[in-house]
Amino acid sequence: MPPTPTHCPYCALQCGMFVDAEAMITPREDVPANAGGALCQKGWTAGELLSAPDRVTAPLMRAHRDAPFERVSWEAALDRITAEVGRVQDRHGRDAVAVFGGGGLTNEKAYQLGKFARVALRTANIDYNGRFCMSSAAAAQNRAFGLDRGLPVPVTDVPEAGAILLAGGNVAETMPPFVRHLAAQRERGGRLIVVDPRETPTARLADLHLQLTPGTDLALANGLLHLAMTEGLIDEAYLARRVSGLEAVRTVVNAYWPERVERITGVPVPRLREAVRLLGTAARALILTARGAEQHATGTDTVTAFVNLALGLGLPGRPGSGFGCLTGQGNGQGGREHGQKADQLPGYRRIDDPAARRHVARVWGVRPEDLPGPGLSAAELLGALGTEDGPRALLVFGSNPVVSAPDSARVEKRLDALEFLAVADFVPSETAMRADVVLPTAQWAEETGTVTNLEGRVLLRRAARPRPAGVRDDLEIIAALAERLKAPGRFSTEPSEVFEELRAASAGGIADYSGITYERIVAETGVFWPCPGEGHPGTPRVFLDRFATPDGRARMVPVEHRGPVERPCADYPLHLTTGRVLAHYQSGAQTRRVRALVDAVPEAFVELHPDLAGRLGVDDGATVRVTSRRGSAVAKVRVCATIRRDTVFMPFHWAGAARANLLTNPALDPISRMPEFKVCAVRVDAVDQDRGTGSRG
C-alpha cells in the first residue's frame, strides 16, 4: 500500500506528511505550510504514539473514584454514561451535564460535539480548551474586523513582507518549519522584529529584539502607534477610507510618549523608533501576535493595541500585509468556528442570534426554542464543577485540564467534586485517570476529517492505518451516546457525511464552508474560508475590499495599559512566565510518551538568569521550588543569560509536582475569558535536597 498523504497530529501549521502502514512518517512537499518538506521533531516521531505501550484499547470503568479501573465492554461503558447523565439531569437539570472539547478535534468532531451538547444533552454548558489558546486574539479581531481568522494571507505571502513584527511568539520552537518562510523573507531583504521577554531561538533570528517586561505589550503597541503618528508614518488616506474610531485612539496614544513607554516596558527608546521605522516604511508588512501577547487578563485589549497599530500603518486589507495571530492547536482555527464554544453555533454564528438559531435548528431537525442559550466559558466551567449551581457531570473530548488549566490544583479539586466524569482519550492522561469512565478513541492516522490551519486553509487528514481492536473514534462514540439518549436528528459516523451537514450549517455564517468539499480540498491542496459556494474560489486574502463589519470599515478601539494582575512584591519578587519547548506538546500527554522527545527534554525546568541563580546559590541542574499565591512547583534549574533578571520561565508540559499551572493566575480577561497564563508573581527557593530548605530569591 502506498503511504497515505495526510497532516501532522499536532500544531496549527498542519505540516503535510505521508504515513505508511508501519506508521513511518515522511514529509510531503506539496503543502505550502511546510514547503520543501520540513517537519519538526514532534512531527517526525508522531507515529510512535500509535503503538504506545499504555495506549487505552478497551473502555475503562470503576464503581467509585478510589476503586481501580476495570476493562469493560463498550455496552457497559456507554450504558453507565447514559444512566449517569439521566440521573444527574433528572435531579439537577439539563445544564448540570457539561462537555469540554478541544482545538485538536477535527472540524467534523467539533461540529458534532457542539450538536451533541445542544441536541442530545440539551445543555448550555459546552466549551473547550481554545479559550486557553487564541481567544483574546479572536475577540480583538472580531471587534476590529468583524471576522477572526489566524493569518490574513497564505504563508506563501510571508517572504514578500518587508517587515514583520511578531509579538509573543517563539515559532522556532512552536512551529519550526515556519522559520523557513521567515528565512526566505530575510533573504529578500525583509526585516523581523520579535517582542519577547526571553531571547528565544526566534528572537535570535530577528533584526530587532524588544525584550520587554512581561505583561507590558499593550503599552509597547500604544507607544509604537504614538511614534508612528509623531513621525508621519500613518496612512491617513487609508484611515479616512477604511477605518473608524481613529480620533479616540489618537487621544489615548498621545499619552504613550517614548520615554514613558520605555519606563513601563523596559525597551529603550531607540529600539522603539527603529521598530516603527521598519514597519512604517516597508511596502508590505505583517504584525502578528501569539500566546505571549495574548494570554493575559488584558489579552483582548493588548491584541487590540497591535491591531490599532496595524490599522494606523494601513496594513489590513493591503496585499501581502495585515494583522494576524498564529493559531496554536492542530485545528485551533476550525475548532473555534463550528459550535463547541459556549456562545456559538456552527459557521461562527452567535447562539443568542435568533436568525442563527433558526438556521441551525433547521439543519439539525429541531425547533429553535429547544436549543439552549449560551453557557459557561472554559475556565468558569471548570471552576463551577461540582458546586451547588455548577455542572455535576462532565464529558471531556480532547483536553487534559489537570495539567493545562490555570491554578490546576483547584481544577483537580473541582473534578473530584463531580458526581461523574467521563473522558475520551487514546492515552491515560492525567485527566482521564481521575475519571469514572475512560473511552478509548482512535488517533489521527486512523481516522479521516478536516482541519483548518493557521492560514484559514481547510485541509483533509486521511486514515492511513486500521485502528487497534476495541477502539472507536469520537464520531462513533458521540453517535452511540446520542442514540442512547434518544436524540432527535441524525448523528452520522461517516466524516464525509458530517462534513456535508457542517457545510449546510455554516452556510451564510461568518466562517462559511458551504463551498468546500473533500474533493476540492484534495485537488486544490486546501481551500480557504470563507468559501460561500462551490463556484467560489475561497478567500486566501481577507479584507481586500471591505472588512466584515456592518459598514465595511475596520474599528479602532482605544485601549489603556493596565499591566498584569499580580506585580512582583516583597513575598513574590519575580515574574513567572510560561510556555513551550520544541520537543513537547501542550499537557505532554502525547509527547511524554514518545522516546526521542523524552530523551530530548526529559523533565520540567525553570530558566533563571545567572545573577538570580548566583543570588540563590544554585547551579544548573539544582532543584528549586517556585511558589506563587496559588501553590508551589518543583523543577530543575536551567541557568541562562537569555532571560530577564526579573523573570523566570517554566514550560507547562509536565504533570504532578512539576506543573507550571500549580502556580498560574486564573484571573480572566473580561471579554475573551482567557486566563493570565503568561504572568504571575513568584518566589524561587533553593531546595536543599537533604533538608528540604534553602535560600530565597
Ligand SMILES: Nc1nc2c(c(=O)[nH]1)N[C@H]1C(S)=C(S)[C@@H](COP(=O)(O)OP(=O)(O)OC[C@H]3O[C@@H](n4cnc5c(=O)[nH]c(N)nc54)[C@H](O)[C@@H]3O)O[C@H]1N2
Ligand atoms: N513545541 C510545541 N509547539 C507548539 C505547541 C506546544 O505545546 N509545543 N503548542 C501549539 C499551541 S496550542 C500553541 S497556542 C502555540 C503557541 O505558540 P507560541 O505563542 O509561540 O508559544 P509560547 O511558548 O506559549 O509563547 C511564546 C513566547 O511568549 C513569550 N512571552 C511570555 N510572556 C510574554 C509577554 O508578556 N509578552 C510577550 N510579548 N511575550 C511573552 C515567551 O517567552 C515565549 O517565548 O504553539 C503550538 N505549537
Ligand SMILES: Nc1nc2c(c(=O)[nH]1)N[C@H]1C(S)=C(S)[C@@H](COP(=O)(O)OP(=O)(O)OC[C@H]3O[C@@H](n4cnc5c(=O)[nH]c(N)nc54)[C@H](O)[C@@H]3O)O[C@H]1N2
Ligand atoms: N501555563 C500555561 N498553561 C497553558 C498554556 C501556556 O502557555 N501556559 N497554553 C494553553 C494553550 S494555548 C492550550 S491550547 C492548552 C492545551 O492544553 P490541553 O487542552 O490539555 O491540550 P493537550 O495536551 O493537547 O490535550 C489533549 C488531550 O486530548 C487527547 N486527544 C488528542 N486528540 C484527540 C482527539 O481527537 N480526540 C480525543 N478524544 N482526544 C484527543 C490527547 O491525548 C490529550 O490527552 O493549554 C493551555 N495551558
Ligand code: SF4
Ligand atoms: S511544526 Fe507543527 S505541524 Fe509541523 S511537524 Fe511540527 S508539530 Fe507537526
Ligand SMILES: [Mo]
Ligand atoms: Mo494553544
